[in-house]
Amino acid sequence: GNVHKIAGNLTSVVSVAARLQSVSIPRCPQTRTVERFPLQSDHNSPILTIPNAQHPIRSRMQLDKMPSEAKPLLTAPQTEKPNHYSYLKEFRVEQCSLFLQHKCTQHRPFTCFHWHFMNQRRRRPVRKRDGSFNYSADNYCSKYDETTGICPDGDECPFLHRTAGDTERRYHLRYYKTCMCVHDTDNRGYCVKNGAHCAFAHGSGDLRPPVYDIKEIQAIENPEGDTVPNGPNVLDKERNLMNEDPKWQDAPYVLSCYKTEQC
Numbered sequence: 001g002n003v004h005k006i007a008g009n010l011t012s013v014v015s016v017a018a019r020l021q022s023v024s025i026p027r028c029p030q031t032r033t034v035e036r037f038p039l040q041s042d043h044n045s046p047i048l049t050i051p052n053a054q055h056p057i058r059s060r061m062q063l064d065k066m067p068s069e070a071k072p073l074l075t076a077p078q079t080e081k082p083n084h085y086s087y088l089k090e091f092r093v094e095q096c097s098l099f100l101q102h103k104c105t106q107h108r109p110f111t112c113f114h115w116h117f118m119n120q121r122r123r124r125p126v127r128k129r130d131g132s133f134n135y136s137a138d139n140y141c142s143k144y145d146e147t148t149g150i151c152p153d154g155d156e157c158p159f160l161h162r163t164a165g166d167t168e169r170r171y172h173l174r175y176y177k178t179c180m181c182v183h184d185t186d187n188r189g190y191c192v193k194n195g196a197h198c199a200f201a202h203g204s205g206d207l208r209p210p211v212y213d214i215k216e217i218q219a220i221e222n223p224e225g226d227t228v229p230n231g232p233n234v235l236d237k238e239r240n241l242m243n244e245d246p247k248w249q250d251a252p253y254v255l256s257c258y259k260t261e262q263c
Contacts, residue, residue, distance in 0.1 A: 088176060146163075
């Protein structure tokens, strides 16, 4: 009887063992080293590329580019005040229609906004797409006839025309209202020396920044670079005719002061 009992217990043990072998016991997960790179990109998240890295990092933020180091925008177009714009664009550019009808009251003395004779005619200064002016702000034309106001190269001439009153230079984008006038204004606000059309500034509110051509901009931004052959020096241009003291236009002052002091 004991033998049969032991045999039955062994049979139960074998049966339990067989059932245990048929059960799949999950193994503990092995520890893995997590790789930071590479990450699989998808179409729903932006990819930020890190400089000097070989892999992109997924970022849930849109990151703006870092702004470059700020520099003066000498090439940027500037906004002119309405009265300045009017003079730069229109002063002495068109002929006076009243003069043609013998009705202009500003002929003697000549104070008309428009030109009466050809040698008073001024070309409109323009800064072209390539950064150059349509005519120089400093170099005069050797072919221009100051009496007739005619240049064989016409309006396409790239040099200054020495018009009556030197208007092409005085009202050039480079020089108009870029320095202060030494003369006072009358009760109407007009310059006591140069009248209503004074090309110099009367007060800080009348000043305007100069417009530079591309060669001068390059000289300013790269002062140690190669200079342009026969090109005007920047400092020389700052001391040129438009920055001269207007009192030297006054004959009595010139006669009393010219060559009276040692250089």
